[in-house]
Amino acid sequence: MDNVLLARMLFGSSLIFHIIFATLGVGLTLMILIAEILRVVRKDNDYGILAKRWTKAVAILLGVAIPSGTIVAVMLALLWPGLIEVVGQVIALPFTLEIFAFFFEALFLSIYVYAASRLSSTMRIISVFFVALGATASAVLITNVQSWMNTPTGFSIVNGDITDVRPWEAVLNPAFGYTAIHVASSAYTATAFVVASYAAYQLLKPNLKQSEKTYHRKGLMMALIFGAITSLWTATNGHHSAVGLHNNVPVKLAAAEGLFETQSNAPLSIFGTPDPEANRVVGGIEVPGMLSYLATGSLDGVVVGLNEYPRDEWPPLFVHTLFNIMVGIGSALIALSFGALAYRIFFKKREYPNWVLIPLVASGPLAMLGIETGWIFACIGRQPWTIYGIQRTAEAATKSANLGTFFIIFISLYGFLLVVTALVMRYYFRRNPLIKEFESQTTTV
Amino acid sequence: MEANVAIVVIWLFLFLYALGGAIDFGAGFWSMFYFGRKDTTAASIANLYLNPSWKVTNVFLVLFVVALVGFFPHAAFALGSFMIVPVSFVLILLIIRSAFMVYSYSVQKYTKLFTYISGITGLLIPALMLSILPIIIGGFVEIVGGNHYILYDRLLSSPTLYAHIGFGLAAELFLSSLFLSDYAREAKAMETYEVYRKNAIILGPIMLSMAVAATMTLMPEAMWMVENMARQWHLFALSLVVFSIGYSALWWPSKKGRVGQPRVAVLFMVAQIGLASFAYGWAHMPYIVYPDLTIYEAVTNKQMYLSLLWGYAIGMAILVPLFYWFWRLFLKDKRYLTDKKVDDVR
DSSP states (O other): OOHHHHHHHHHHHHHHHHHHHHHHHHHHHHHHHHHHHHHHHHHHHHHHHHHHHHHHHHHHHHHHHHHHHHHHHHHHHHHOOOHHHHHHHHHHHHHHHHHHHHHHHHHHHHHHHGGGSSOOOHHHHHHHHHHHHHHHHHHHHHHHHHHHHOOOSSSSETTTEEEEHHHHHTOOOTTTHHHHHHHHHHHHHHHHHHHHHHHHHHSSSSSSOOHHHHHHHHHHHHHHHHHHHHHHHHHHHHHHHHHHHHHHHHHHHHHHHOOOSSSOOEEEEEEEETTTTTTTEESEEETTTTHHHHHSTTTTTOOOOOOOOSSGOOOOHHHHHHHHHHHHHHHHHHHHHHHHHHHHHHOOSOOHHHHHHHHHHHOOOHHHHHHHHHHHHHHHHHTTTEEETTTTHHHHHHSOOHHHHHHHHHHHHHHHHHHHHHHHHHHHHHSOOHHHHHHTTTTTO | HHHHHHHHHHHHHHHHHHHHHHHHHHHHHHHTTTOOSSSSSSHHEEEEEEEEHHHHHHHOOOOOOHHHHOGGGGGHEEEHHHHHHHHHHHHHHHHHHHHHHHHHHGGGGGGGHHHHHHHHHHHHHHHHHHHHHHHHHHHEEETTTTEEEEOOOHHHHHHHHHHHHHHHHHHHHHHHHHHHHHHEEEEEEHHHHHHHHHHHHHHHHHHHHHHHHHHHHTTOOOOOHHHHHTTTTHHHHHHHHHHHHHHHHGGGGGSSSSOHHHHHHHHHHHHHHHHHHHHHHHTTTTTEEETTTTHHHOOOOOOHHHHHHHHHHHHHHHHHHHHHHHHIIIIIIIHHHHHSSOOOOO
16 A cells, blocks of 8 residues: 555544544543532532542543553654654744643643642642643644644745744744634533533433432533533634635635535535536535635625646545534534523423433534544645645655554554543443442542 | 754753653553562552653653654654654553553552553563664664665664663663662651662662673674764763762661662762763764764754744743642652552542
């Protein structure tokens, strides 16, 4: 198999694996912070137990999140030396700063977990605040390089050499703002629904004690409110991202929407297959003028189509489907969280019936799928470029052999670790049931 | 000038990770070695250290990698082409080690199995990392059509590879024993202090002789390196003196009851590793990969160099007080060190 494709498969599968753990790490630490604050404000120890159990989940996840993050960092250098050669000259700064965000996260997490009994409530909240800050900051800083790869700025090229480097201009590249916000808010959203999904699953069980029901309901409500806010926020900044694509990387938007001809009054195609022969999306639903309206703010706005670009600069056309899955899941999550909250407000019932809980159970895996398709769209939608308009993926890749063997080893390892991690989670939380927490916590607060 | 400053920063990060990593992986090994022993708390002392620190130690590895490619981006192609095999194996061991170390605390039923998996994989990591040194010194890399390839048959049949691996193992076990002996004494676990002190006494001379063996076996492969090292003889001699003083401190009388001053020994050994690794690094100059890649060819541009330097300086200035607080909480605070019931959230 072709070496570039193998390098992409190896790196892509590592990212797909790592992003699960990274997303939950970013989202859960913020939810722990909120739970710790609620615990103090409401003087309700159930929130303390929520924080404690989520912290345990984070600790288990970190066993894989940290080394898989290390794998991604090292592989980026090994598999994409061409990219790194340019990155090291132009956009090395966010990687540097990100290290310090990691240090913050690691140091304060250990302090929060292992020194908790020696800290005051305020110091605990401050510690977990810095954990959450470090987690989100590292995600934002990594995304900074990713956004720069889409809209490279801050340097000039003279005779193939990079000169006149302006590091801060590279950091503040046009795509940075909306990309970083979208990454952070979507990570919060996905985590909220993973938490909601777990709580809903527990509430479906018969024979729960009243104290357990109350506890899981608090977890569910917190996740739903947090999820409703963040999912709506994600939709808003997702819209800004699409406008950003229209302004900065129009070919990516064209591929995402399956738009071939540059036109005003461009339709929004939902699902279907982009057909380059027919010059349109076949088998989808078309909303006339909607794409122009979304991208430019007016039905008459002109949206650039794929035909403006040579064929060898087109991203693979299946990114249209990835994009649709991402947007579809995002919309479903908004509907689900607002629907569930509305049910609670209008019917004034504390308990959800099963027909509400069952879709909520599905929301967690669905949200993760949304994250994955979003990231895959972001990376494959940039193809054939690693650095848009500057460097092709084939130029960036290592020429080293053996990649096929390592792809098989790593992907087996990832599959194995996913299974083991799930089993460890299940084992731990069965061995340490909620009932035990209620018993041991009555004396401590 | 820029290249020289940058390579010193890289050396500093590598030195920090070498120490931290050796103690971290070594402690994981000892936690396995003394697993289930009723007569000593050596395993729990090792875990007491590992629990809060392993994540922080891991960040130093990422720091080193990121700084290396940040300061020396033009080294990426050469390093990327032949490092992929040894480094991928390190990464595979690393993820198994970290995952199973964390899981061993969560799944009581399989604690023993998981501790063995993480202990053994962790033990091999520094050994494998050290095997990269002879590869980049030369003699084992062939360039065909602009690509670098490792000559595996030559490498695997060369004594210097095994001497380097042996040195990696000995250094890891010696430094972790020495550090844990001090840590155990801080925790007032005097029996455990004796256990680790004895380990350090045995392993110290082994580490030293493995270092000599690694250098000697390098002669047929990379005479240039050995000659350069000989030119740094005064630094190596000084490091030997520092080693001897530190080693002897294990017998110095102490007011705390038991013989030996492990804190002094640790500080001198840190200085010794610093001196020896600096001398080694100096002898390595100006090559990143001998003979075709020097630091001057690989270094980044002036603007990026300056902004990176500022970035590291400001970041470190913020972190140093935080590291101090961390040290106070987990390496000094008696409430942590002597708390038999370690919090079950870990």
